[in-house]
Amino acid sequence: MAVAKAIDNFHRVLGRVSRQDFVGRAEELDRVVVQANRSNQGRGLLLLMAPAAGVSELLRQAYDQIFNERSDVIPIYFAFTRNETTAVSTAIEFLTSFLQQYIAFRRNEPALAEASLTLQDLVELAPSSDLEWIEQLARLYDRIRFSNDSKELVRFCFGAPQRVPLRAGRPFVMLDGSQLAEYLDGGVVLGTEALRIFARSRLTFVIAGLRRQILDAAHKAECDFESLDTLKLEQLNDEEGRLLVSRVAQRQQVPISREAEDLIVQQFGGSPYLISIFLQAAREKNTALISYLDCERLYVDELLGGHLYHHYERLLEEMGPQLEKRMMILRVLWETAASEERAVSTEAWRKRWHVSSSDFETVLHRLHIQEFVNWNGPIVDATTGPQTWKDFLKAQYRLDILGEPRALVVADALSDSLKRAPHTMASHYRHLAQLELRGLTAQFNCQRVPAALLDYASFKERYKGQDHRDLASALDADTDLIKLPQTVHVASSIAFNRDMRQVADEEKCVVVHSFDDGVYKDAQEVIWLVAEIDSKLEVGLDLTEIWYERLDSLARLLGFRRYQVWLISNEGFTEEASQILLKRNAHSSSKQQLELLVGRIGEPTRQRVERSDVDEFLMVVPMGEDNELIAASTVEHIARRLPFHPGAINQIKTAIVEACINAAEHSFSPDRKIYQRFRVESDKLVVTISSRGILPTNIGSGNEQTTRPEINPTTEERRGWGLRLIRSLMDEVEFENVDEGTSLKMTKYLLNGEN
Amino acid sequence: MEISNSAVRSDCVGSTAVVYANDYLNKLTGEKIERECRRQLDSGCRALVIDFAETELVNSIGISILLGIIDVAEKNGARIVFADVNNQTVQLFDMLGLTRHVSLAKDKDEALTNLSGFGTQPNVH
Structure with a gap:
């Protein structure tokens, strides 16, 4: 009150x-x-x-x-x-x-x-x-x-x-x-x-x-x-950004979908200012933001003549009040950014500007404080700056410098941003799904943990397959302990060597500076090089050696005197790979070991999005915990409304189980939910399983199989059978066109004898 | 003799171990079966029977683990038989090629009978 x-x-x-x-x-x-x-x-x-x-x-x-x-x-x-x-x-x-x-x-x-x-x-x-x-x-x-x-x-x-x-x-x-x-x-x-x-x-x-x-x-x-x-x-984090988008859209009476909300946050890098002017434009133009296409159309409109354009144009005017100077800034900036040359000599740049030294330094300083370039004296990096700025530069360069037709520039900008949108979101979802190596290693502070958590072979031998509760008790009783160092600094390996960008995502390979026993002496200083390897199976010898050599070379390149390699993969490492890692004193862990380690030394900050809204025609189950069985059980009851043969019902159930597993394994879903729609028609049952997240690379490329596959039993690849199995079990299987994630539509027809 | 290990039941009949799969074969239950099979082989069993009498549903990850178990059994020179597999599951095993690498038996008794003809002598435990 x-x-x-x-x-x-x-x-x-x-x-x-x-x-x-x-x-x-x-x-x-x-x-x-x-x-x-x-x-x-x-x-x-x-x-x-x-x-x-x-x-x-x-x-x-x-x-x-x-x-x-x-x-x-x-x-x-x-x-x-x-x-x-x-x-x-x-x-x-x-x-x-x-x-x-x-x-x-x-x-x-x-x-x-x-x-x-x-x-x-x-x-x-x-x-x-x-x-x-x-x-x-x-x-x-x-x-x-x-x-x-x-x-x-x-x-x-x-x-x-x-x-x-x-x-x-x-x-x-x-x-x-x-x-x-x-x-x-x-x-x-x-x-x-x-x-x-x-x-x-x-x-x-x-x-x-x-x-x-x-x-x-x-x-x-x-x-x-x-x-x-x-x-x-700083800019808003994902959760705050989404809340801002939602509130501003509501205030501006702009209809907006969840997918569009997330895209806007990522596309504008969580900038409250850019988000607000974008949604203001949506209101002014009476535009609903439901699909990616809605968002990108408005984005391109804004970039070429709306609030976004005026924002960047004003900044350009501050740097170069005269038109001629502005054009020169535009030309040099975009040509340098497009070349992706990160380190350009300041002197070489000055020669291209044809202005006095003091004018040049004034402009450079202004570009630097707006973070459109990084200028450290002798070197300029013009590849930096937000994506919206780069899009603005590119469009204006094509219009004002190259004199290209406006319609062509608009169409290309729209096409580019539409193609980029799923990648932007995929990168975001991958980031959310990561093991948070930075967060985990930053918490190393001389804790003693079971050595088996850093040795996959030992863990597999002693603990794999145990119930969670039994496993926790067994680890508690484990007397073979290892003392973690005290971390003083963690950064992506890319921050130490840009070449690492070609082989690792920013957050999947980190360099951890630490001291054993928390004693700050040369002898105690140890640098951990930690990498997460993408694999659905145990990682084999070849890939393990590649990654070990990669990190070992990085350590030698950076002159680390004492270092520790730690490789992590979803399902651990084969016996041969584990032996090699053991010989080289490298640590190895599976995702399960890592999760157990997290449980012992503290939960790193993880941004998880919880969504509770559901469409009224959908049944929604959380991913994991064998919840695919709930979907299978539901479809069994629904399928019985049609005179399907028990064998056919079992095939439908198995297909749904596989579809749910696929959704959970491949989508990097932000809400960790599986949306299901069941439709009974007179001669068929249509089941649609959807999830948010990324579109797996083998889907939507036009390369997916359309006929029933032959599964090769001799293949070494023992995973990734789900989709092929679904195609074998159902009569029609197709991926529906959605902005993000997957929507798999599966149809089973009644056979003549059943009908 | 019944051995309980994290919800996977197993019997030893001579040098043959019978491991009982439960109603849903997925990654977790598959790994439990794999662990139990490895344990049995390490303790000297020469043959394995995996009994699917209670299994209603299997998924592809569970099946991939079964392939791993077949490999392990082969490496240990042990024979392996799958017993009491329902028709739908047999169909899946066929699709994914498992039936080319493993014998199927109508039930546990038939599996044990088949194996006894291949020199797996009863041991007293």
Whole structure:
């Protein structure tokens, strides 16, 4: 009741959305609000933002919360915008905003905070207790304004919050978009100047800006870093991103499917800003986002002329205000990005730009702080940046530089993004399904675990096939223990050697720096090289040797003096492979061993998506736990409505079991559910088994068999029989066209004798 | 004599082990049968009978494990017979080629009789 009343009394002042609709930034919001506490008096908080990570709403929500708390803290929010072109006009705008928000707070009139008021209006609205100092401030402002000293005027305006008498309260200033202050004319580097003023005041403040820019500005302003705190603001994680998409779509009244929600989160890299403008465009164009095609059509529209286009075009304009320079930036950037050459000499690049050194460095710096390139002095990497930026560059390059027909560029962009969408999602689902090697190894902290968990041959000999409970007891009783090292750093092997990208997914091969016994001495330092090998069967000798050599070479290349190789595969390793690994003192584990290890040293963070919504015509069973039997049992009852022969019913049951196993094994399903539809017709039973996730590579390529297969009993391949078995058991089998995952439709006809 | 091991039953009749599959042969139950067969071979059994009397449903992973068991038996010089396999399962075994590598018997007794003709002498346990 009290909570409901508090919510009722909560005034939205600057927030663009209600508190309930503000998702994914709870911790950051708390942190900003805490900054305003008296204990932080005089301390500054630098909010280091990833590009398009959406800091503005966070600060507005913080403003509203502090405003509603009605303590002695007076929130002031000011955003540098592209509308102001000079340092002086921006400083004057700050002064006006400050006074306006101050008076709105003091009068407890939220509407005043964003009203259109002149300085004279504000003086008249000032409460009597503040009238004296505000009138004095206005007089001083008039005097300095006409003194032609821009620097003094800027300092006066940004220093105004310091003039608030102590008895009136403590202004808490939040500056947003400090990177934009760099682009203003007027002989003052405003961002640096504002930082200098606040850092030397007794005020508590927050300055938010791009992470690559703001620390640099703080150094230039010679800030005392002992009185500065920092907070990183990254893109939203998958769960937060999905929640944001769902909430914004609901608010904008855009019909949207679950698949589209997930795609949007991945396609925009969890950027709240890009997600929001995309959904705003959906509303404006009255577009439902149900299929991938819906999403990509809108995406391409936006990229070539909508909000996305304007966003990137504005950024390009900031880097090159003149058209000629902009075209040159576009050309060099795209040609370098398309060449996929990661390390280009800065000097070689400069020669292609045909501009002065200072102009070149200014543009390069701006590209760097927007993270469109990585520039470390002598080397530039222009292959970085989000996919949306690359798509924008490519489209504009083709239109503006090559002069290609717009229709062709639009059609190609749409086609490319449609082809990319399933790969984007497949990569995401694979990531979710991974064993989380990073998370697991990061938790190594001198724990003692059964040695059998790191030795597949021993585990197979002693434990494989045991019941879970028996296995847990047996492992508890196992006295042959191994002590894990203490991990100090984990990173993908690709971060150490880019060539590893050709053979391993980023998260499937990691390098773990650690110390035995947690003792930080050379003799105790050991680097674990851990790789997960894709295989449905026990991995054989050849593949094992390849992977061992790969990691061994990497260790030698990187000069690791003492290292430990650990290979992991779903089903472990053959006897010969295990022997080789044993000889080379390498560890080996199956997925089951890894899961047992996780259970003993702690669960790594794993993002699992739980979905509860089901279509009313579907029966949904969770994957695993022999739940395929539930599907088999259900279909048996349904099939009995038709006069099927018992043998045919058994064939249907077996086919469904196989389809469920296939769905569980191959789809990397995000929701771990199997959707089933049963349709009884007069002469047939049609069963559709669907799952979300990826489309297996042998499906949809046009290469799948359409006739009943011959199964070769002598083949070494003893898995992957499921689909062939299904085709043998059912009369018609086809994959339905879906955006992601699989939908397998199986039909069994009544025979003449049965009908 | 009945030996219980993690829900897989087995008997020893002389040097022949009879391992009983349960109602659903999948990865887990297949691995249990494999484990029990290996145990029996390690303890000196010369022949194996896997009794499918209770088995209603099998899946392809279960069948792949059975192929592994056949391999292991061959490597150990042991004979192996599948007993009491229902018609639908026989059909699957045929499709996947198992029946070319293993003998089928109507039931456990017939399997034991067949094996006794191939020199597996009863042992006293």
